[in-house]
Amino acid sequence: xxxxxxxxPHWLEDVQTWLESECAGISKLEVVHSGSSAFWGVAWCxxxxxxxxxxxxxxxxxxxxxxxxxxxSSAIPEVLACEPDRGWLLTKSAxxxxxxxxxxxxxxxxxxxxxxxxxxxTLRHQQKLLEADCVVLKPESALQQVRVLLESSTDQYAPKAxxxxxxxxxxxxxxxxxxxxxGDFHPMNVIAPSxxxxxxxxxxxxxxxxxxxxxxxxxGNSQPHHWSPFERTRELEPDFIRAFLDPxxxxxxxxxxxxxxxxxxxxxxxxxxxxxxxNASAGRxxxxxxxxxxxxxxxxxxx
Numbered sequence: 282x283x284x285x286x287x288x289x290p291h292w293l294e295d296v297q298t299w300l301e302s303e304c305a306g307i308s309k310l311e312v313v314h315s316g317s318s319a320f321w322g323v324a325w326c327x328x329x330x331x332x333x334x335x336x337x338x339x340x341x342x343x344x345x346x347x348x349x350x351x352x353x354s355s356a357i358p359e360v361l362a363c364e365p366d367r368g369w370l371l372t373k374s375a376x377x378x379x380x381x382x383x384x385x386x387x388x389x390x391x392x393x394x395x396x397x398x399x400x401x402x403t404l405r406h407q408q409k410l411l412e413a414d415c416v417v418l419k420p421e422s423a424l425q426q427v428r429v430l431l432e433s434s435t436d437q438y439a440p441k442a443x444x445x446x447x448x449x450x451x452x453x454x455x456x457x458x459x460x461x462x463x464g465d466f467h468p469m470n471v472i473a474p475s476x477x478x479x480x481x482x483x484x485x486x487x488x489x490x491x492x493x494x495x496x497x498x499x500x501g502n503s504q505p506h507h508w509s510p511f512e513r514t515r516e517l518e519p520d521f522i523r524a525f526l527d528p529x530x531x532x533x534x535x536x537x538x539x540x541x542x543x544x545x546x547x548x549x550x551x552x553x554x555x556x557x558x559x560n561a562s563a564g565r566x567x568x569x570x571x572x573x574x575x576x577x578x579x580x581x582x583x584x
Contacts, residue, residue: 286368287320287335296369300324300333303362303371307331319481323374330374331361336481340560341368342414343481349413353402356395356477375476381468384510386517388474390524393495395475396466397528400488403461410461410485416559417459418486418552420451427551430558434572442575445547453541454548456533459485464556466491467498468508482560486552489542492525493549497574547578 286292293310300307304326310333313321320335336343344365351357358372380392403410411417424446431443463470464482471477499506500515511517526538554571 285315285317285320285337287315296322296333296335299364299369300362300371304331326361332358332372332374334370334372336368338366338368340481341365342483343479344368344370345413346410346415346480346483347372349406349409350399350403350480353406354399356399356475358472358476358478375472375478378473379469380471380473381506381508382510383473385474386511386520389468389517390520392468392471392473392475392477393492393521393524394528396463396477396491396495397488397525399477400460400462400491401528401531404458407485415461416484418484418555419459420454420487420548420552423486423548423552423555424449424451426555430554431572436569436572438569438573438576442572445575445578446551449545449548449551451545451548454487454489454545456538456541457488457529458532460488462486462488462490462552464490464494464553466494468495482556484556487548488529489545490549490552492522492542493546494553495525496521497550547575550575550578 293312297310300310307326308324310322310324313323315321318337318340320333322333324331324333334343344363347357347370348360348363348365351360358375360370360372362371363369380389383389427446428443431439431446436442462484463477463480464484465479466477470479496518499509499521500518506514522539522542523535526535526542529538532538550571554568554575557567557571
């Protein structure tokens with residue numbers, strides 16, 4: 282396993298020197314998390330809390346993309362300094378409450394609408410997304426790659442997952458164009474009410490992928506996530522779906538979009554599985570998670 286940059290001698294001192302050059306009077310960086318795939322720290326500058334994040338070079342698209350997105354969306358934290366080649370990012374704090382700890386339902390619906398609206402805005406900036414190292418994953422290519430992955434997998438759930446994938450029909454997905462997809466859109470990556478963080482898994486593909494990721498994270502397989510702030514989380518699923526799809530009604534009637542989403546839900550999991558494999562730092566556990574969820578999905582219906 283490769284050594285993370287922050288595990289090397291004097292790395293933290295180099296970061297502090299850079300922070301002081303970018304933000305005069307900044308306090309000493311406090312380590313919040315130091316894992317295999319990311320480093321987080323906090324500091325204070327001019328009375329404002331700031332967040333520092335570092336990632337390995339293979340995930341540095343997050344820095345380029347965050348810098349780009351904050352130029353045309355208020356849903357992204359304000360960037361104070363960025364060193365994409367070193368995987369360093371300094372942003373103003375957008376708040377301390379992650380959506381999962383917020384019991385205001387309207388904030389949840391707002392976050393879903395905000396994600397869809399951001400996707401729609403990026404339709405005008407596809408070339409800039411490509412220049413920020415976002416890869417394109419076409420639906421047909423995603424299904425082909427996930428079939429190969431599952432056919433070679435030794436996971437006990439892989440055969441059943443493959444059966445589900447082989448029944449996915451893509452025709453209905455053509456109602457919407459490919460857009461920016463966060464790739465790991467869930468309530469821990471939203472600062473309430475609707476600031477979206479952690480873009481290291483971003484790509485360009487079908488927008489339904491982010492809705493499926495959000496729902497799978499909060500709904501789980503057989504029961505809602507134990508962190509859910511709602512007593513009847515599963516009953517809220519239709520509201521979550523409509524909130525995300527409503528902005529996309531500019532392309533097709535809401536009822537049709539709902540029909541296609543329900544009919545093609547395993548497709549989102551297929552894309553997430555391919556993306557997890559591509560981002561090797563995510564680890565095998567996330568791949569296994571998506572394989573298991575695919576296996577337990579209902580067989581897709583014709584839209």
